[in-house]
Structures are given as C-alpha cells and as structure tokens.
Amino acid sequence: MPGNRWALRYCGNMLSLTIKEVSLALREGKISPLELCRKCLKRIKKTQHLNAYITVTEELALKQAEEAESRLLQGVYQGILDGIPFAVKDNFCTENIRTTCASRMLKDFLPPYNATVVQKLLDQGAVLVGKTNMDEFAMGSGSTDGVFGPVRNPWSYAAPYREQSGGAEDDSEWVITGGSSGGSGAAVTSLTSFLALGSDTGGSTRNPGALCGAVALKPTYGLLSRHGLIPLVNSMDVPGIVTRSTSDAAIVLEVLQGRDLKDSTTVQSPTSHAGFSEDFDVRNLCVGIPKEYHAPGLSQETLAQWSRLADLLEGAGARVREVSLPHTQHSIVCYHVLCCAEVASNMARFDGLEYGHRSTEDSSTDAMYAASRHEGFNAVVRGRILSGNFFLLQQNYERYFLKAQQVRRLIAEDFEHAFSAGVDVLLTPTTLSDAASYSHFIQADNRTRSTQEDVFTQPANLAGLPAVSVPTALSSRGLPIGLQLIGPAFQDGMLLSVAHWIEQRVGFPSISNYEVPNK
Amino acid sequence: MAACTVLVTPLLYVNKQSSLFYYKACNIHRQCVTKKISTSVSRCSSQADPQKKSRPHELVGVVGLEIHAQIQSNTKLFSGSKVGFSAPPNSLVSFFDASLPGTLPVLNRRCVEAAVMTALALNCTINKKSFFDRKHYFYADLPAGYQITQQRRAVAVDGQLAYSLLGGRKRNQIQSRTVRIKQIQLEQDSGKSLHDDQRSQTLIDLNRAGVGLMELVMEPDMSCGEQAAAAVRELQLVLQALGTCQGNMSEGQLRVDANVSVHRPGEELGVRTEVKNINSARFLSRAIDYEIQRQIEALGRGEAVLNETRTYDSKSGHTIPMRDKEGLQDYRFMPEPNLPPLVVYEDRGSVPAGLLGAEGVVVLEGLREGLPELPSVKRARLVRSYGLLPEHSFTLVNEDGLMEYFEAVVKETRKEPRKLIGWVTNELLGHLKHHNLSVSKCPVSPSALAELLELQEAGHISSTVAKQVLGEMWRDPGRRAPEVVREQDLGLVCDSSDLQRVCQRVLDSHPDLVRALQEGNKKVLNRLMGLVQKETKGRADPVLVRSLLEEKTS
Structure with a gap:
C-alpha cells in the first residue's frame, strides 16, 4: 500500500537541487518559479502521509511564485532566494496564516504579523509553501506529540530502510523524524521545500536534521531574531536552519542573521570572524573530542561514524584531541529546570482572553482560565507548566532555578575553557542512534525521551553556542546518522566551513537516489 | 447624598482661601472628626510640632508609602504604542501590549531617562546595572500573565525627599521633614477591568497595559496622614517640575498605597496593613488617620492588627478589608530573559564604542545638567529675591503656574513684591478657588493685574476700590482697570x-x-x-x- 501511495522515485533534477543550484537555474531562466512551486505543491500532496505540514499555503505560494516569475522575466532579482519554495515550522508567526504550535490552544490563531526571520525570507522573494508539523509548543524530541499527529520520517519509505525492515507491505514500522522540528526535517528531505525554518531550544532542529539526513544549523544565540518565534525557553531558543547542503545553510544564515530592533537580545554579527568558505583548509584546525560524549546508549554505528570522521580529519592534517567538558553530565537536569520555569512563565499568557482556545466554562474568570488551559494544552505542556511553577515558588527558587542557572554558567565555562585552550571546533554525535520506529519510541513518555534524545545537543543551547548537524552515512538499518560540530560563539561561518569539508568527503546520498523497491 | 454634599461643601469652601489645600484640609478634617479620632490628632500634631513631646508609652502611627507614578512619555515602556488617558478603549494597544505570542519587549529609553532624572532629583544612588524580572499572577487585565518589573535590582536606590508642612497655631510655621526613598523601579502598568455585575461580564481595556511606571517606595518615616499628604504633594511638584509624571491623582497618574502600623516609640514596629484605592491627597490623609486610629482602638480592645490589604471608602471615610483572593500570593519571580541588563553610563566617554547613540543607551551626563529648578530651590529663591515669607513661597510654588504669574506681575509694576504678594495669594487665588479654576485659566492676565496695582500704587484708587475693580475685571475679562475706574467714576476723591x-x-x-x-x-x-x-x-x-x-x- 504505501509503496503505491508514495513512490519515492528520482523525480527529475528540479526538486533535488540545492538552493545554490536552483537559484542559478531560476536566474538563467532554465526553471520557472511557478513550475517549481507547482511541483513542490504536488509533491506535498503526494507525501501527505508523512504529515510534515500542518498548513499548506497553496494559494499564497502560487501568488508569490507568479510574482517571482514576473520579476525574473524582467530580470529583477529580489535576492538569492527569489522564487525558491520554503517551509516554516508552525511556531513562527506568519501574517494571516494560522500558526498553531501544533496545539489545540492555537488551532485557529491567525497572527497579524510575520516573524522577522520569515519576513526576511519573503523579502528575498522566497515562496512560502506551508507551515510544518512539530511537537506541541516544541516540547518533545520525536515530533510525535502534536495535536495534528506524528510526523513520519521520509526514509521510512526509501529503499535502504524498506529492504532492511522486511518488505513494503508492512507500514507499521515507520520511523520518527525526531523533533521537535520534525516537520521541517521531513519537508526538506522529502524534497517538498528547499529550506525550512526550525527552532532549536535543546536540539529541536539538529535532532530531526540528523534523523532525517539534513544539514541542520543552530546559530549562535543572538545572531538571529526571535521576534515572532513563539517561545519555548527564551534564553535558549534560536531559529534553526534546515537545508540539504552546508552551502545552502550558509546562504540562508547570511540572509537571516543580524540585529533586529524588535529583539533586544540580538547582536550585529561580528565582522571580524571568518565567513563561510567552500575551500576550508583543515590542516590548521584543532578538533576537540569531548570524552563525556561517550554516553550510555550511544549506538555502535554512531560511535563508528564519530571515529571515522575524527580519523578523516586527522588524516587530512587536523589536530584531533580529547577534551573534557566535566559539567555536561548535569546539563539535562539543569536544562529541565530552566526549561520548565520559562515554560510556566511563557505559557501564562494563554488564558483564552485575547486569542487562543477559550472554554465554554463561564462560571468565573478563574474557572474559565483553568478550563481553557486544561482543554488547550496537552499533558506534556501541562506537566512542564506545573513543574516550572513549582521550581519558581519562593521557597524553591534558590534550590532549583538559581542552582540551575549556576550550573548553566559552569557548562558554558567548560566550553570556554576548551576553546581558549586552542580547540577550534568540537566534534560529537548529534543523537545516540539512528531514528527509532514510532512504535518503539512511544513506549517511553515524552520526558524520558527528551532526556535521552537531547543529551548531545542541549549543552550548546545552555551555552548559546553555534552547532550544526551534518549527515554522514546511512546506518545498517538504512537510516541517516548525523554528527555534530560545536564552535565558539559567532563562529557560525567557520563551523559551516568545517561541516562543508566533511560533507564533501562523506558523500551522504540524497533520498532522491533511491527508488522504492517492488514498484 | 444630600447629607454628604453638606458635609463636604464647608471643607471645600474653607480650602479655597488657601492653596495649602492639603495641609488645611488635614487640619479641618481633624476638627470635623475630632471626636472620633482624638488620640490620633494629638499624637500627630505632637509629632509634627517639636515643641510638644509625646508620651513614650503612647501608641503612634508609622506610615510608609508605595507610589506608582505613570511616566510621562509618548509611548509605552516596552512597546511603540501611544500613551493617552481618554482614548477609546483598546485603541492604544500594540501586539506586544496584547501579549501576542512571539512578541518581545523593547525598552523605551525615554522611560529610563525619566526614572533616572527622578532618581537624581530625589538624591538617589543610580545603579549602573539593573535588571528586569517577571512577576506572575493571573488577572484579566494582565494579558501576559506576568508584569515586567525590577525585583532583583532597581534602577535607583537610597534617596530622600525633603518636604515641609505648616504647623503652629496659625499654621504659619514651616516644619521641614525628610522621608527616605528606598528605591525607584521601572515596571509595566496593567490594563483596566470593568465589571458589569448585571450581565456578569468583565470588560477589559488594554490602553493602559504596558504604560511605564516608576514605583517609588518611601520608608516608614511618616507618622500621620498630614505628613504623608505633604510628602506626596512635594513629590508631585518634583515630578511635574521634571516633566517625568503629570502627577494627577484623580486620573491615576499618581497612585499611592499606604503601609500603616502603630507602635510605641522605641519598640518594634507593629503589624502593618496596606491601604489602597486612594485617589486624592486629601483622602490619603484621611485614610491614614482613620487607619491609625482603627489600629489603636483594636489594640486597645485587645484585638490583633491583621496583615491585610484594605481599601479606602471615601464616602464613609473608613478603610475596609479587601476580599483576599487566595491568601498569600507567590509571584514566582523570574529574570526577564528577553531584556539585557539595563546599563546607565556615567558619561558619553564610558559608553562602549558602537553603542553610542544606540537605542536603550542611557547616559547620566547631560541628564544631570538638564535638571530643572526643583520646588525647594524655587521657594528659597522666592524668599531670597523678593523678600517673601516662607509660607508665601509655598503658596506660589504649590499652585501650578502661580509663581510664574506672580513673577510676571512683579516685572510690570513698581509695587514692591512683598506688598504685591497678598494680591496674588489672597485676592487672585481666592477668585480662582471660588470659581474652581487653575491659574492657566485665569481671566485676568498678569499685565492687567499689574496695571490695576499701578493705579493703586500711584494713589489714583484706594485698595478697597482696587479689589472692587478686580471683581469687575474678573466678571468681564478683557476690561482693563483704567477703563473700569473711569466708567464707574471710582477715582479717589481729593477735593x-x-x-x-x-x-x-x-x-x-x-x-x-x-x-x-x-x-x-x-x-x-x-x-x-x-x-x-x-x-x-x-x-x-x-x-x-x-x-x-x-x-x-x-
């Protein structure tokens, strides 16, 4: 059945091109923006069962593509992304396009404004094809806990996995995308959009990037505006970038970065740092391998990839050395306290008065609040609100919140020590293993899974550092494995250069290379 | 209702004679309710008057104030929406003010500068670095579910306000006092809820939501309503002189909550109550004196004073316990993660390169030099330059615009300022009070009054006639004194x-x-x-x- 439903075949050059390639083809008139947009929309329909999109903005996309087409015909380019389809995680506000956070609370919420990062893409002439699925309010690591249902990993339906998992007839063993930006990961790897915005608070962009086989960048905190990103944890959230190549990620980063007057935590990107280069020389590079990242539960295959890459770098002349990040072990519990506290605070605004779900309960204002919030939020969100409020109680504040903040500083200092001791970049796994099947994943609850899945990713959020996940190989199950690079603050360009070097050498396959067997 | 009007009118009537409105009101109020609160009165005046000594075992009042002053600014504290008092409901609301998800606060430099100027005028220490925090509670007119305030470290601390009140039998002795300012913090105002009990609805107006407030905490250095009212009046004048707050209590630009307790001097402070919902200085004075007396009487009956919030009912003159929603609130304070620390730089040289002129950068240099003449300085100058009595300087400064009026008259007449002052503070102000007008609405211009006084000074008319002519000029604005004298043949008879x-x-x-x-x-x-x-x-x-x-x- 699924084989018939969605034949993952090589679908012509157009949709599997990189941004760089498609941008050039558009300019040269080899591709029409309208045609490109129609193909994407068609493919979105074909891949509907992935559940990557919550909202497909077909009408608007066609209108934008038409405008791009008439611009390009006149030789007027709005920017490097002119006419290129993109998708946005459904926790970025989009003007008059519903923005749900995959929650009943915001099921019908129409924001009156665009998030800064969305606006910047639109200003480039990029074409918005839809809003992507996620865990409710980005709380999760599987994209399995949203009100619109779980997202399916496109690799579930590609030949390498299907051959391993025993035949096309059985649809029950599909694997998850990771999360919480699973919709964005799936959208980019299933070739329905050329780039997608995710959000990354504890690994929410890098995790699905790794499991879906995409390049996923978590920029330095403060480099990209959060204005219009519905927050999870303000002090850790960053807009994430999902693309099919490191060069594409660099292009998008260039477009999105910079100070935004609407977000007081943004800074102008320092010009002193080297930008992205496709000819990066790793011979002067010092690569750190944090020993604490040899975590329990790390799969043999991921470990093997990690070693392979370290060897590859060393073989090319880079200095590879072990470093210690001693406080990493505390990062999960520290993250848990800080995350819940901010969640409790950030979610306080959802009372059903100004916007969002309002219960019919009207016996009193307080009763209405309680009912609206109970009906509007899922159990994961409610649980985090409850514990967050507990942590913030006057009697608990010092024991939990303050202590967690102190630990957070120690974790950040670990990184600083490593970088000031000469390490340029840290190489780590992104996830413990390749993607789990949905049926396996849901055997543990959201909190357990988040604790397991975010272990390698969220120290970078606690420290505000840039990190990128690069796909390196397919596992024996036929599923992507990604590795992560973490760099010093504002060295996002250098980080992508190293990632590019790796990308060029590992030769990770595009999903478009595989035809579904038995077809 | 009628009884109420009758009761109130005499108060107002007497008050109109003097611009020392609040002090007099305080005085009269005492006479009116002496029977009820006799102890409070004697205690208060004994404190205010250093010549009398209070007996050490007698209970005395202790009063501290929490004052919320709306910052006079075109736009709100963290958003670009306009600030206005009587705009149509929900017409001055930005996405941020309505707490739309994804919106972020952006600090308004003007509001910080206003707080810093106020802090400088009140001799505060400016914290070079202060922080914003979230204070959480659910209320319909608080859309985000939290207020952004400064809990960990306020923008300014440790200041003081010198104020004076008139004492002595004739209320013409100036008594100078000081109240310490614990801190000045920046925070957001809330919206307004309107409860429609008939339809059991609550209507919300968010125009006020997010307007910048300065919360000033005055230490419990006062002992009665009169002192509190005088301190608030002085603060009002300081804020108005600075232009940092319009200071109108009835419009809610200045909101005062009083922390009241009683104790025996030398002993620990008693349990305090907080009195809210006071919308004039006169009510402030009354509410405090009532509350002090209530606590003394309660203790006298062997009852305990409860740590509670009470509201002032201006009709009965009583304070009443407010219905406590859920007992003690835990506000679950948390640092505001979307705002960097608020840094105030000493001078332009200390601003890091690249930040100079940037949004949100506040520099003390310049603000300090730009401070206007403060009321206490004005009074001293009036006494010094014109040879006025201190109480006259109070009248001139306390009445908005009267000092400027007086100085304009002085310029245009040869009459000595000391002889002229009575015309301004008694005659003119009497007319103004009688017609309930502000100085800016005065129908007789300073030059017209000067012209009239010139006639008297030159011996053309008697002072009795001059008063009569002033009355004519009041009734018929635009008529000049010589004209009135001529037409009505009011010149001195010298034959x-x-x-x-x-x-x-x-x-x-x-x-x-x-x-x-x-x-x-x-x-x-x-x-x-x-x-x-x-x-x-x-x-x-x-x-x-x-x-x-x-x-x-x-």
Whole structure:
C-alpha cells in the first residue's frame, strides 16, 4: 500500500537541487518559479502521509511564485532566494496564516504579523509553501506529540530502510523524524521545500536534521531574531536552519542573521570572524573530542561514524584531541529546570482572553482560565507548566532555578575553557542512534525521551553556542546518522566551513537516489 | 447624598482661601472628626510640632508609602504604542501590549531617562546595572500573565525627599521633614477591568497595559496622614517640575498605597496593613488617620492588627478589608530573559564604542545638567529675591503656574513684591478657588493685574476700590482697570470741600463716637473713617479724610 501511495522515485533534477543550484537555474531562466512551486505543491500532496505540514499555503505560494516569475522575466532579482519554495515550522508567526504550535490552544490563531526571520525570507522573494508539523509548543524530541499527529520520517519509505525492515507491505514500522522540528526535517528531505525554518531550544532542529539526513544549523544565540518565534525557553531558543547542503545553510544564515530592533537580545554579527568558505583548509584546525560524549546508549554505528570522521580529519592534517567538558553530565537536569520555569512563565499568557482556545466554562474568570488551559494544552505542556511553577515558588527558587542557572554558567565555562585552550571546533554525535520506529519510541513518555534524545545537543543551547548537524552515512538499518560540530560563539561561518569539508568527503546520498523497491 | 454634599461643601469652601489645600484640609478634617479620632490628632500634631513631646508609652502611627507614578512619555515602556488617558478603549494597544505570542519587549529609553532624572532629583544612588524580572499572577487585565518589573535590582536606590508642612497655631510655621526613598523601579502598568455585575461580564481595556511606571517606595518615616499628604504633594511638584509624571491623582497618574502600623516609640514596629484605592491627597490623609486610629482602638480592645490589604471608602471615610483572593500570593519571580541588563553610563566617554547613540543607551551626563529648578530651590529663591515669607513661597510654588504669574506681575509694576504678594495669594487665588479654576485659566492676565496695582500704587484708587475693580475685571475679562475706574467714576476723591461736607455729615450723625474719640478712644477714628469711606464708596483719599476728621474733632 504505501509503496503505491508514495513512490519515492528520482523525480527529475528540479526538486533535488540545492538552493545554490536552483537559484542559478531560476536566474538563467532554465526553471520557472511557478513550475517549481507547482511541483513542490504536488509533491506535498503526494507525501501527505508523512504529515510534515500542518498548513499548506497553496494559494499564497502560487501568488508569490507568479510574482517571482514576473520579476525574473524582467530580470529583477529580489535576492538569492527569489522564487525558491520554503517551509516554516508552525511556531513562527506568519501574517494571516494560522500558526498553531501544533496545539489545540492555537488551532485557529491567525497572527497579524510575520516573524522577522520569515519576513526576511519573503523579502528575498522566497515562496512560502506551508507551515510544518512539530511537537506541541516544541516540547518533545520525536515530533510525535502534536495535536495534528506524528510526523513520519521520509526514509521510512526509501529503499535502504524498506529492504532492511522486511518488505513494503508492512507500514507499521515507520520511523520518527525526531523533533521537535520534525516537520521541517521531513519537508526538506522529502524534497517538498528547499529550506525550512526550525527552532532549536535543546536540539529541536539538529535532532530531526540528523534523523532525517539534513544539514541542520543552530546559530549562535543572538545572531538571529526571535521576534515572532513563539517561545519555548527564551534564553535558549534560536531559529534553526534546515537545508540539504552546508552551502545552502550558509546562504540562508547570511540572509537571516543580524540585529533586529524588535529583539533586544540580538547582536550585529561580528565582522571580524571568518565567513563561510567552500575551500576550508583543515590542516590548521584543532578538533576537540569531548570524552563525556561517550554516553550510555550511544549506538555502535554512531560511535563508528564519530571515529571515522575524527580519523578523516586527522588524516587530512587536523589536530584531533580529547577534551573534557566535566559539567555536561548535569546539563539535562539543569536544562529541565530552566526549561520548565520559562515554560510556566511563557505559557501564562494563554488564558483564552485575547486569542487562543477559550472554554465554554463561564462560571468565573478563574474557572474559565483553568478550563481553557486544561482543554488547550496537552499533558506534556501541562506537566512542564506545573513543574516550572513549582521550581519558581519562593521557597524553591534558590534550590532549583538559581542552582540551575549556576550550573548553566559552569557548562558554558567548560566550553570556554576548551576553546581558549586552542580547540577550534568540537566534534560529537548529534543523537545516540539512528531514528527509532514510532512504535518503539512511544513506549517511553515524552520526558524520558527528551532526556535521552537531547543529551548531545542541549549543552550548546545552555551555552548559546553555534552547532550544526551534518549527515554522514546511512546506518545498517538504512537510516541517516548525523554528527555534530560545536564552535565558539559567532563562529557560525567557520563551523559551516568545517561541516562543508566533511560533507564533501562523506558523500551522504540524497533520498532522491533511491527508488522504492517492488514498484 | 444630600447629607454628604453638606458635609463636604464647608471643607471645600474653607480650602479655597488657601492653596495649602492639603495641609488645611488635614487640619479641618481633624476638627470635623475630632471626636472620633482624638488620640490620633494629638499624637500627630505632637509629632509634627517639636515643641510638644509625646508620651513614650503612647501608641503612634508609622506610615510608609508605595507610589506608582505613570511616566510621562509618548509611548509605552516596552512597546511603540501611544500613551493617552481618554482614548477609546483598546485603541492604544500594540501586539506586544496584547501579549501576542512571539512578541518581545523593547525598552523605551525615554522611560529610563525619566526614572533616572527622578532618581537624581530625589538624591538617589543610580545603579549602573539593573535588571528586569517577571512577576506572575493571573488577572484579566494582565494579558501576559506576568508584569515586567525590577525585583532583583532597581534602577535607583537610597534617596530622600525633603518636604515641609505648616504647623503652629496659625499654621504659619514651616516644619521641614525628610522621608527616605528606598528605591525607584521601572515596571509595566496593567490594563483596566470593568465589571458589569448585571450581565456578569468583565470588560477589559488594554490602553493602559504596558504604560511605564516608576514605583517609588518611601520608608516608614511618616507618622500621620498630614505628613504623608505633604510628602506626596512635594513629590508631585518634583515630578511635574521634571516633566517625568503629570502627577494627577484623580486620573491615576499618581497612585499611592499606604503601609500603616502603630507602635510605641522605641519598640518594634507593629503589624502593618496596606491601604489602597486612594485617589486624592486629601483622602490619603484621611485614610491614614482613620487607619491609625482603627489600629489603636483594636489594640486597645485587645484585638490583633491583621496583615491585610484594605481599601479606602471615601464616602464613609473608613478603610475596609479587601476580599483576599487566595491568601498569600507567590509571584514566582523570574529574570526577564528577553531584556539585557539595563546599563546607565556615567558619561558619553564610558559608553562602549558602537553603542553610542544606540537605542536603550542611557547616559547620566547631560541628564544631570538638564535638571530643572526643583520646588525647594524655587521657594528659597522666592524668599531670597523678593523678600517673601516662607509660607508665601509655598503658596506660589504649590499652585501650578502661580509663581510664574506672580513673577510676571512683579516685572510690570513698581509695587514692591512683598506688598504685591497678598494680591496674588489672597485676592487672585481666592477668585480662582471660588470659581474652581487653575491659574492657566485665569481671566485676568498678569499685565492687567499689574496695571490695576499701578493705579493703586500711584494713589489714583484706594485698595478697597482696587479689589472692587478686580471683581469687575474678573466678571468681564478683557476690561482693563483704567477703563473700569473711569466708567464707574471710582477715582479717589481729593477735593477737600467735598470731603469736608461728607466728614461733617458723618460726625453730626454720630455724636456718641465723637464723644468717645474726644475722651481718648483713638480706635474710634478708624470707625469714623470707615463710615466716610462708606459714604464715598471707598473713593475718599484716606490720608486726607484722617486729617479732616482729626481737625474737626480736636
């Protein structure tokens, strides 16, 4: 059945091109923006069962593509992304396009404004094809806990996995995308959009990037505006970038970065740092391998990839050395306290008065609040609100919140020590293993899974550092494995250069290379 | 209702005579309710008057204030929406003010500068680095579910406000006092809820939501309502002089909550109550005095004072416990993660390169030099330059615009300022109060008053006539004094034969007075002069009349 439903075949050059390639083809008139947009929309329909999109903005996309087409015909380019389809995680506000956070609370919420990062893409002439699925309010690591249902990993339906998992007839063993930006990961790897915005608070962009086989960048905190990103944890959230190549990620980063007057935590990107280069020389590079990242539960295959890459770098002349990040072990519990506290605070605004779900309960204002919030939020969100409020109680504040903040500083200092001791970049796994099947994943609850899945990713959020996940190989199950690079603050360009070097050498396959067997 | 009006009117009537509105009100209020709160009165005045000593075992009031001053600014504290008092509901609401998800606060530099200027004027220490925090509670007019305030470290601390009140029997002794300012913090105002009980609805207006507030905490250095009212009045004048708050209590630009307790001097402070919902300085004074007395009486009955919030009911003059929603609130404070620390730089040189001129960068240098003349300095200058009495300087400074009016009159007349002051603080202000007008609405311009006083100074009209002419000018704005004098023939009568006749007639018809005068009662002469002035409608030259009368009776 699924084989018939969605034949993952090589679908012509157009949709599997990189941004760089498609941008050039558009300019040269080899591709029409309208045609490109129609193909994407068609493919979105074909891949509907992935559940990557919550909202497909077909009408608007066609209108934008038409405008791009008439611009390009006149030789007027709005920017490097002119006419290129993109998708946005459904926790970025989009003007008059519903923005749900995959929650009943915001099921019908129409924001009156665009998030800064969305606006910047639109200003480039990029074409918005839809809003992507996620865990409710980005709380999760599987994209399995949203009100619109779980997202399916496109690799579930590609030949390498299907051959391993025993035949096309059985649809029950599909694997998850990771999360919480699973919709964005799936959208980019299933070739329905050329780039997608995710959000990354504890690994929410890098995790699905790794499991879906995409390049996923978590920029330095403060480099990209959060204005219009519905927050999870303000002090850790960053807009994430999902693309099919490191060069594409660099292009998008260039477009999105910079100070935004609407977000007081943004800074102008320092010009002193080297930008992205496709000819990066790793011979002067010092690569750190944090020993604490040899975590329990790390799969043999991921470990093997990690070693392979370290060897590859060393073989090319880079200095590879072990470093210690001693406080990493505390990062999960520290993250848990800080995350819940901010969640409790950030979610306080959802009372059903100004916007969002309002219960019919009207016996009193307080009763209405309680009912609206109970009906509007899922159990994961409610649980985090409850514990967050507990942590913030006057009697608990010092024991939990303050202590967690102190630990957070120690974790950040670990990184600083490593970088000031000469390490340029840290190489780590992104996830413990390749993607789990949905049926396996849901055997543990959201909190357990988040604790397991975010272990390698969220120290970078606690420290505000840039990190990128690069796909390196397919596992024996036929599923992507990604590795992560973490760099010093504002060295996002250098980080992508190293990632590019790796990308060029590992030769990770595009999903478009595989035809579904038995077809 | 009628009884209420009757009760209130005399108060207002007496008040109109003086711009020392609050002090007088305080005084009168005491007389009105003396029976009820006699102890409070004696204690308060004994504190205010250093000559009397209070007995050490007697309970006295202790008053601290929490004042919320709306910052005078075009836009709100963290958003670009306009600030306005009477705009249509929900017409001044940005996405941030309505707490739309994804919106972020952006600090308004003007609001910080206003707080810093206020802090400088109140001799505070400015914290070079301060922080914003979230204070959480669910309320319909608090859309985000939290207020952004400064809990960990406020923008300014440790200041003081010097204020004075009039004491002594004639209320003409200036008593100077000081209240310490614990801190000044920046925070957001909330919206407004309107409860429609009939339809059991609550209507929300978010126009006020997010307007910048300065919360000033005054230490419990006051002991009665009169002192608190005087301190608030002085603060009002300081804020108005700075232009950092319009200070109108009835419009809610200045909101005062009083923390009231009683104790025996030298002992620990008693349990305090917080009195809210006070919308004028007069009510502030009354509410505090009532609350002090209530606590003294409660303790006298062996009852305990509860740590509670009470509201002032201006109709009954009582404080009433507020319905406590859920007992003690835990506000679950948390650092505001979307705002960097608020840094105030000493001078432009200390601002890091690249930040100079940037949004949100506040520099002390310049603000300090730009501070206007403060009320206490104004008063001292008035006393020094014009030889006025201190109480006159109070009247001039405390009444908005009166000092400027006075100085304008001084410029245009040769009359000595000391002789002129009564015309401004008694005659003119009396008219203004009687018609409930502000100085800016005064129908008689300073130059018109100066012209009138020139006529008197030159001896063309008597002071009685001058008052009469002022009344005419008040009734018919635009008419000038010489015109009125000419038309109504009010000039001094200097013709001695006319006056001879009038004087003789007065003497002839009052033989008893003449006898008394001749027997040595010199006071009777004034009486006779008055009668002559009555005959001439106040136009007789008093010097001439006096000599004629003396001549005729000797």
